Amino acid sequence: MRARPTALLVDLDGVLRRWDPEVPARVEAAYGLPAGALEKTAMEWSRLLPAITGQVSHAGWMAGVAEALDAPEAVAEWQRYRGDVDPDVLAFVREARAAGVPAAIATNATDLLDADLAALGLTGEVDAVVSSSVVGAHKPTREFFAAACQALGRAPSQVLLVDDSDRFVRGARVAGLSAYRWNGPADLPYLRAALDLR
Template sequence: MVRAKPTALLVDLDGVLRRWDPAVPTAIESAFGLAEGALLDTAMAWHRLRPAITGEITHDEWMSSVAAALGAPDAVAKWQEYRGEVDPEVLAFIGEARASGVPVGLATNATDRLDADLDLLGLTDAFDAVVNSSVVGAHKPAKEYFAAACTALRTPPDRVLLIDDSDRVVRGARVARLLAYRWTDPADLKYLRASLVECP
């Protein structure tokens, strides 16, 4: 059975649209006498991360817990000044899709700092919908998250294409009946553009 072409897109933020320079935290760790990888490893520990991306605690509370665990509040504050960079090729693809009539949603596991980050990165008007896990109260790849995302795009799951850099999220999206593509780098855009050509 041939599946219908996607008529809406969901694009992940971190790892797809937003890039992070690993040299930034490494330099901060060196300057503050922390082990390499300490900032990210501590912040991404699931018992700290999960409450932040499901809206149970604020971004500031999350970072306070990281600072307390490391005993390095100044290092964490310095790290948080860096908010990543937008990949211009991915942003252009999003603009092309929207211009062709394909609605595009941002699908991200994020905290209550997301709106401020989008403003800082110049992305406030880049999407037709923003699906923030901390607002939904469920994170990717939970079926509740994908249901909220499809509702936000007013599109049935089997017509929504998710682009994400996480194998686990891609698998979860497929279980929820979405089309899903595992992102590697901007070279993928050739295929993704072609996947939308025959959209009705």
């Protein structure tokens, strides 16, 4: 049997931060772009990878998206929206920390992460922030998860990752962590029990 986890890693995008799909849809409609074009263009791996491993700035990444779509105004308007905090997840993180379980954000992110966390009111809400752009390696690599465990001061076997990506959950398990695929707030009772939060 695995030991009960004593530290928590929480994914940012899709878990702690939610994105309203209506925002890019409205921008695309307003500027005559195909539906889904903004995210599809931004998430092309050859464009995304340098941005989330610290080789290209967030601004440089978005400049490439704007150039590819020939739509700098649309990209600028889309980027003004920085998502919304899931209050249920934030409450869970606070509960874990209050019970003595250290918690960290573990995310594939650009150099805009600190500004985003400040804008979302998340600065100081976790014990550590593990960003791929700082680590220089992205989820789900072993290097990323090793850095995340080090930031928490725990062995991988003591850490629970909560993430909405099946691939990242599998990668964490390969790296020796416990990992849970996030489906929504209905998962929180199970996660509280996994961390022995009473």
